[in-house]
Amino acid sequence: QQQVxxxxxxxxxxxxxxxxxxxxxxxxxFDYFPWYQQFPGKGxxxxxxxxxxxxxxxxGRFTISFNKSAKQFSLHIMDSQPGDSATYFCAAYGRDSNxxxxxxxxxxxxxxx
Amino acid sequence: xxxxxxxPKHLVMGMTNKKSLKCEQHMGHRAMYWYxxxxxxxxxxxxxxxxxxxxxxxxxPSRFSPECPNSSxxxxxxxxxxxxxxxxxxxxxxxVTYQDTQYFGPGTRLTVL
Numbered sequence: 001q002q003q004v005x006x007x008x009x010x011x012x013x014x015x016x017x018x019x020x021x022x023x024x025x026x027x028x029x030f031d032y033f034p035w036y037q038q039f040p041g042k043g044x045x046x047x048x049x050x051x052x053x054x055x056x057x058x059x060g061r062f063t064i065s066f067n068k069s070a071k072q073f074s075l076h077i078m079d080s081q082p083g084d085s086a087t088y089f090c091a092a093y094g095r096d097s098n099x100x101x102x103x104x105x106x107x108x109x110x111x112x113x
Numbered sequence: 114x115x116x117x118x119x120x121p122k123h124l125v126m127g128m129t130n131k132k133s134l135k136c137e138q139h140m141g142h143r144a145m146y147w148y149x150x151x152x153x154x155x156x157x158x159x160x161x162x163x164x165x166x167x168x169x170x171x172x173x174p175s176r177f178s179p180e181c182p183n184s185s186x187x188x189x190x191x192x193x194x195x196x197x198x199x200x201x202x203x204x205x206x207x208x209v210t211y212q213d214t215q216y217f218g219p220g221t222r223l224t225v226l
Contacts, residue, residue, distance in 0.1 A: 034214065036217075041201075041220075041222070042219050042220070043117075043203050043205075043217035043218050043219050043220045044156065044203075044217045045217065046214050046215075046216070049214065087153075089155050091155075098169065100158055100169075101156075101158070103156065104155065105154075106153065106154070106155055108153075
Protein backbone atom coordinates (compact mmCIF):
# COMPACT_ATOMS: atom_id res chain seq x y z
CA GLN A 1 0.00 0.00 0.00
CA GLN A 2 2.99 2.27 0.48
CA GLN A 3 4.18 1.87 -3.10
CA VAL A 4 4.24 4.42 -5.87
CA UNK A 5 4.45 2.85 -9.33
CA UNK A 6 6.13 4.93 -12.04
CA UNK A 7 6.25 4.40 -15.78
CA UNK A 8 7.92 4.31 -18.20
CA UNK A 9 11.37 3.34 -16.95
CA UNK A 10 12.94 5.28 -19.81
CA UNK A 11 11.66 7.69 -22.42
CA UNK A 12 13.12 9.24 -25.56
CA UNK A 13 11.39 12.34 -26.95
CA UNK A 14 12.27 14.61 -29.84
CA UNK A 15 13.11 18.21 -29.07
CA UNK A 16 9.92 20.25 -29.00
CA UNK A 17 7.75 17.24 -28.18
CA UNK A 18 5.71 16.46 -25.08
CA UNK A 19 7.19 14.17 -22.44
CA UNK A 20 4.69 12.31 -20.25
CA UNK A 21 5.56 10.31 -17.12
CA UNK A 22 2.90 8.50 -15.12
CA UNK A 23 2.61 7.46 -11.49
CA UNK A 24 0.01 5.48 -9.58
CA UNK A 25 -0.49 4.92 -5.86
CA UNK A 26 -2.69 2.86 -3.57
CA UNK A 27 -2.60 4.62 -0.22
CA UNK A 28 -5.47 7.11 -0.06
CA UNK A 29 -3.83 8.76 2.96
CA PHE A 30 -1.15 10.26 0.70
CA ASP A 31 -1.75 13.99 0.52
CA TYR A 32 1.33 15.53 -1.10
CA PHE A 33 2.80 14.53 -4.45
CA PRO A 34 6.13 16.07 -5.47
CA TRP A 35 8.15 15.49 -8.62
CA TYR A 36 11.93 15.61 -8.41
CA GLN A 37 14.40 16.11 -11.26
CA GLN A 38 17.89 14.66 -10.92
CA PHE A 39 20.86 15.25 -13.18
CA PRO A 40 23.78 12.79 -13.14
CA GLY A 41 26.00 13.27 -10.10
CA LYS A 42 23.60 15.77 -8.49
CA GLY A 43 20.98 15.57 -5.79
CA UNK A 44 17.27 15.52 -6.64
CA UNK A 45 15.72 18.96 -7.02
CA UNK A 46 12.04 19.67 -6.45
CA UNK A 47 10.42 20.42 -9.79
CA UNK A 48 6.74 20.80 -8.97
CA UNK A 49 4.31 19.42 -6.40
CA UNK A 50 0.56 19.03 -6.02
CA UNK A 51 -1.99 18.27 -3.30
CA UNK A 52 -5.08 16.13 -4.02
CA UNK A 53 -7.54 19.01 -3.79
CA UNK A 54 -6.22 20.31 -7.13
CA UNK A 55 -6.56 18.47 -10.47
CA UNK A 56 -3.81 20.30 -12.32
CA UNK A 57 -0.85 22.52 -11.55
CA UNK A 58 1.29 24.27 -14.13
CA UNK A 59 4.69 25.88 -13.73
CA GLY A 60 6.17 27.06 -16.99
CA ARG A 61 6.54 24.07 -19.32
CA PHE A 62 5.86 21.58 -16.51
CA THR A 63 2.35 20.44 -15.61
CA ILE A 64 1.14 17.91 -13.06
CA SER A 65 -2.23 16.30 -13.75
CA PHE A 66 -3.88 14.60 -10.78
CA ASN A 67 -6.75 12.09 -10.89
CA LYS A 68 -7.81 11.40 -7.32
CA SER A 69 -10.47 8.79 -8.17
CA ALA A 70 -8.02 6.79 -10.30
CA LYS A 71 -5.18 7.37 -7.81
CA GLN A 72 -2.91 8.49 -10.62
CA PHE A 73 -0.82 11.54 -11.34
CA SER A 74 1.38 12.48 -14.24
CA LEU A 75 4.06 14.95 -15.28
CA HIS A 76 3.84 16.62 -18.67
CA ILE A 77 6.81 18.50 -20.07
CA MET A 78 5.76 20.69 -22.98
CA ASP A 79 8.22 21.77 -25.70
CA SER A 80 10.81 19.36 -24.29
CA GLN A 81 14.41 20.58 -24.54
CA PRO A 82 17.76 18.73 -24.45
CA GLY A 83 18.40 20.41 -21.07
CA ASP A 84 15.39 18.52 -19.68
CA SER A 85 17.31 15.25 -20.11
CA ALA A 86 17.47 13.87 -16.57
CA THR A 87 15.95 11.26 -14.29
CA TYR A 88 12.53 12.17 -12.94
CA PHE A 89 11.11 10.72 -9.73
CA CYS A 90 7.54 11.01 -8.56
CA ALA A 91 6.93 10.67 -4.84
CA ALA A 92 4.17 10.79 -2.26
CA TYR A 93 3.78 11.67 1.40
CA GLY A 94 1.02 10.94 3.85
CA ARG A 95 0.14 11.04 7.52
CA ASP A 96 1.11 7.42 7.93
CA SER A 97 4.36 7.63 5.97
CA ASN A 98 5.80 9.74 8.78
CA UNK A 99 8.78 11.62 7.38
CA UNK A 100 9.19 9.27 4.49
CA UNK A 101 8.89 10.24 0.89
CA UNK A 102 7.60 7.15 -0.91
CA UNK A 103 9.44 7.24 -4.23
CA UNK A 104 8.63 5.94 -7.66
CA UNK A 105 11.38 3.96 -9.41
CA UNK A 106 12.36 6.85 -11.66
CA UNK A 107 12.18 7.62 -15.38
CA UNK A 108 15.27 8.39 -17.41
CA UNK A 109 14.27 11.00 -19.96
CA UNK A 110 16.38 11.70 -23.04
CA UNK A 111 15.46 14.59 -25.32
CA UNK A 112 16.94 14.18 -28.80
CA UNK A 113 17.96 17.39 -30.57
CA UNK B 114 18.31 30.64 -0.51
CA UNK B 115 17.32 26.98 -0.73
CA UNK B 116 20.80 25.54 -0.62
CA UNK B 117 22.00 22.48 1.19
CA UNK B 118 25.76 22.01 1.00
CA UNK B 119 27.66 18.75 1.42
CA UNK B 120 31.34 17.98 1.79
CA PRO B 121 33.31 16.28 0.46
CA LYS B 122 31.99 15.83 -3.09
CA HIS B 123 33.90 12.59 -3.51
CA LEU B 124 35.36 10.20 -0.95
CA VAL B 125 37.36 7.03 -1.41
CA MET B 126 38.01 4.98 1.69
CA GLY B 127 39.26 1.58 2.68
CA MET B 128 37.24 -0.83 4.77
CA THR B 129 39.23 -0.04 7.91
CA ASN B 130 39.10 3.74 7.60
CA LYS B 131 37.03 6.19 9.62
CA LYS B 132 35.65 9.19 7.76
CA SER B 133 32.83 11.71 8.09
CA LEU B 134 30.39 13.33 5.70
CA LYS B 135 29.15 16.83 6.44
CA CYS B 136 25.95 18.65 5.56
CA GLU B 137 24.95 22.24 6.23
CA GLN B 138 21.84 24.34 5.65
CA HIS B 139 21.03 27.91 6.62
CA MET B 140 17.34 27.95 5.78
CA GLY B 141 16.24 27.60 9.39
CA HIS B 142 14.94 24.12 8.70
CA ARG B 143 14.44 21.92 11.76
CA ALA B 144 14.28 18.53 10.02
CA MET B 145 17.35 17.03 8.35
CA TYR B 146 17.76 13.73 6.57
CA TRP B 147 20.40 11.32 5.32
CA TYR B 148 19.66 9.25 2.23
CA UNK B 149 21.64 6.63 0.34
CA UNK B 150 21.21 6.37 -3.41
CA UNK B 151 22.46 3.57 -5.60
CA UNK B 152 22.75 3.97 -9.37
CA UNK B 153 19.42 4.08 -11.23
CA UNK B 154 17.45 3.82 -7.98
CA UNK B 155 15.51 6.34 -5.92
CA UNK B 156 17.02 7.62 -2.67
CA UNK B 157 16.60 5.38 0.39
CA UNK B 158 15.98 7.06 3.70
CA UNK B 159 18.58 6.32 6.38
CA UNK B 160 18.07 8.78 9.22
CA UNK B 161 15.82 11.71 10.16
CA UNK B 162 16.63 14.38 12.71
CA UNK B 163 13.86 16.60 14.00
CA UNK B 164 14.85 19.54 16.22
CA UNK B 165 18.34 18.02 16.52
CA UNK B 166 16.98 14.74 17.87
CA UNK B 167 17.17 11.47 15.97
CA UNK B 168 13.58 10.57 15.19
CA UNK B 169 13.96 7.87 12.55
CA UNK B 170 16.64 5.26 12.00
CA UNK B 171 15.67 3.00 9.13
CA UNK B 172 17.48 -0.05 10.51
CA UNK B 173 20.80 1.24 9.25
CA PRO B 174 23.91 -0.79 10.23
CA SER B 175 25.89 0.65 13.13
CA ARG B 176 28.88 1.30 10.87
CA PHE B 177 26.91 4.45 9.92
CA SER B 178 26.62 6.87 12.83
CA PRO B 179 24.72 10.15 12.43
CA GLU B 180 25.25 13.27 14.49
CA CYS B 181 23.42 16.60 14.58
CA PRO B 182 25.64 19.11 16.45
CA ASN B 183 23.20 21.99 15.90
CA SER B 184 20.18 22.94 13.84
CA SER B 185 22.29 23.80 10.76
CA UNK B 186 24.71 20.88 10.69
CA UNK B 187 24.40 17.18 10.11
CA UNK B 188 27.25 14.68 10.06
CA UNK B 189 27.45 11.05 9.06
CA UNK B 190 30.36 9.16 10.60
CA UNK B 191 31.56 6.13 8.68
CA UNK B 192 33.58 3.23 10.06
CA UNK B 193 34.40 -0.25 8.79
CA UNK B 194 32.32 0.12 5.67
CA UNK B 195 31.83 -2.57 3.07
CA UNK B 196 32.24 -2.23 -0.72
CA UNK B 197 28.46 -2.52 -1.08
CA UNK B 198 28.15 0.74 0.88
CA UNK B 199 29.54 2.58 -2.14
CA UNK B 200 26.81 4.99 -3.23
CA UNK B 201 25.77 8.63 -3.45
CA UNK B 202 24.96 9.91 0.04
CA UNK B 203 22.44 12.70 0.05
CA UNK B 204 21.53 15.15 2.76
CA UNK B 205 18.18 16.94 2.74
CA UNK B 206 16.32 19.36 4.95
CA UNK B 207 12.75 20.57 5.38
CA UNK B 208 11.02 23.14 7.55
CA VAL B 209 9.56 20.74 10.04
CA THR B 210 6.96 18.20 9.16
CA TYR B 211 6.54 15.52 6.52
CA GLN B 212 4.38 17.92 4.53
CA ASP B 213 7.23 20.34 4.01
CA THR B 214 9.28 20.21 0.86
CA GLN B 215 12.59 18.42 1.23
CA TYR B 216 15.57 20.23 -0.30
CA PHE B 217 18.48 18.02 -1.26
CA GLY B 218 22.18 18.69 -1.32
CA PRO B 219 24.40 17.63 -4.25
CA GLY B 220 25.55 14.51 -2.44
CA THR B 221 28.84 12.84 -1.60
CA ARG B 222 29.96 10.10 -3.98
CA LEU B 223 31.45 7.42 -1.69
CA THR B 224 33.61 4.59 -2.94
CA VAL B 225 34.66 1.86 -0.50
CA LEU B 226 37.63 -0.21 -1.61
